[in-house]
Amino acid sequence: xxxxxxxxxxxxxVTHDTKLFVVEFPPLTYVSIPVGHHxxxxxxIEGCEVNRPYTPVINLQGEVGYESGxxxxxxxxxxxxxxxxxxxxDVEVGSKIELSxxxxxxxxxxxxxxxxxxxxxxxxxxxxxxxxxxxxxEKIESVEDVGSTTFRRVKLxxxxxxxxxxxxxxxxxxLQVASNGRFEVLDTLSxxxxxxxxxKGRVTKQMLEDFFPSSEEEGVLVCYxxxxxxxxxxxxxxxxxxFTDKQCHLFN
Numbered sequence: 001x002x003x004x005x006x007x008x009x010x011x012x013x014v015t016h017d018t019k020l021f022v023v024e025f026p027p028l029t030y031v032s033i034p035v036g037h038h039x040x041x042x043x044x045i046e047g048c049e050v051n052r053p054y055t056p057v058i059n060l061q062g063e064v065g066y067e068s069g070x071x072x073x074x075x076x077x078x079x080x081x082x083x084x085x086x087x088x089x090d091v092e093v094g095s096k097i098e099l100s101x102x103x104x105x106x107x108x109x110x111x112x113x114x115x116x117x118x119x120x121x122x123x124x125x126x127x128x129x130x131x132x133x134x135x136x137x138e139k140i141e142s143v144e145d146v147g148s149t150t151f152r153r154v155k156l157x158x159x160x161x162x163x164x165x166x167x168x169x170x171x172x173x174x175l176q177v178a179s180n181g182r183f184e185v186l187d188t189l190s191x192x193x194x195x196x197x198x199x200k201g202r203v204t205k206q207m208l209e210d211f212f213p214s215s216e217e218e219g220v221l222v223c224y225x226x227x228x229x230x231x232x233x234x235x236x237x238x239x240x241x242x243f244t245d246k247q248c249h250l251f252n
Contacts, residue, residue, distance in 0.1 A: 001100045003042055004029060008095045016164050018124070019088070020057075023097060028071040035131045036106025036223075036251065039072070042098040043084060052084045055251065057130040060171045064129060072099075073165065077124040079247045106249060111136050115152050115219030118205065118212045120234060122159040122226030124161070126167050128251040129156060132223065133175070133183065140182060153182045156213055159203050159226070161191045186211050205232075205237040215242035225251035 002145070017159050025031055033039060033056050042051040056072040078085045087090035091097065111117065117136050119129045133154055140152045160166050166187060188199035188207065213220055215238075222243055224234045231250055238248055 001040065001103070003098045003100050006097050006099045008091055008097055009071060010093060011091065014167055018075060018077045018167060019092040021076060021091070022071055023099060024071040024072060025099070031072075031101060032069060033072065033102040034104065034106070035108040035135045035227060036128060037102045037104030039102055041084060042100065043087060045083070045087060050084050051100075055128040055131070057127050058132060058134055060134060060175050075124070093109060106251070110221065111139055113219060114221045115150055116213050116217065117154045118220065119154065119156045120159070120222070120224040121156070121230040122203070122230045123165065125225030125230070125251070126158055128225050129223065132169070135216065137179065137183060137200055153184065153210060156185045157203065157207070158182070158185065158187050160187070160189055160231050162177065162189060163193060203234070206241060208237055209241055215244070220247055221249065222247060223249045223251065
């Protein structure tokens with residue numbers, strides 16, 4: 001794995017514990033990171049090398065705002081006791097950070113055969129979904145469906161604890177309005193306030209069955225990402241609903 005000493009160009013607060021970092025690669029270095037792939041951040045802490053994977057995100061409205069191939073956007077949830085993220089709290093513009101080249105197994109060409117793209121992100125597990133959403137919607141827009149009865153769409157299920165944990169909620173809402181019915185978001189909160197009127201509770205098999213199409217429908221792909229317990233639960237639910245390994249992809 002090759003690492004680069006990169007420069008932080010901007011830092012924005014996304015939620016109370018999540019930040020968006022714009023990180024620029026060294027001069028004359030251009031790095032292409034395929035959809036669904038990730039990079040690693042590496043840092044030496046008390047003499048030990050620590051690295052963690054992060055999937056770059058992309059602006060959902062299509063406004064790049066940074067030089068493609070030279071910079072990436074990293075949305076990172078800061079854990080106070082995290083081996084790495086606790087050391088990112090005070091990272092400022094101009095700070096140096098080590099990033100690797102890309103890694104991952106997702107094949108973006110598979111989206112050409114998909115009719116309904118189903119995405120499930122728990123907490124920071126939303127981050128791999130951002131590029132997928134944009135990429136799939138752009139594929140739909142670029143294909144002429146003259147005479148076709150196939151309605152291709154994206155369905156995103158976001159699971160969080162509280163309203164304050166929801167990432168890019170305004171951007172997702174705006175994209176949903178502009179999608180002509182091709183993008184739908186369902187939020188569920190496990191610890192909502194009394195003012196929350198949306199879905200409540202953790203992700204359940206019934207929730208997946210109600211929101212996603214049947215596993216028997218043609219062209220369905222389910223991608224999911226969360227912590228280990230969540231991923232194991234999702235794998236069990238999807239199998240019970242009849243989804244095969246070919247119909248599912250785990251970002252871990």
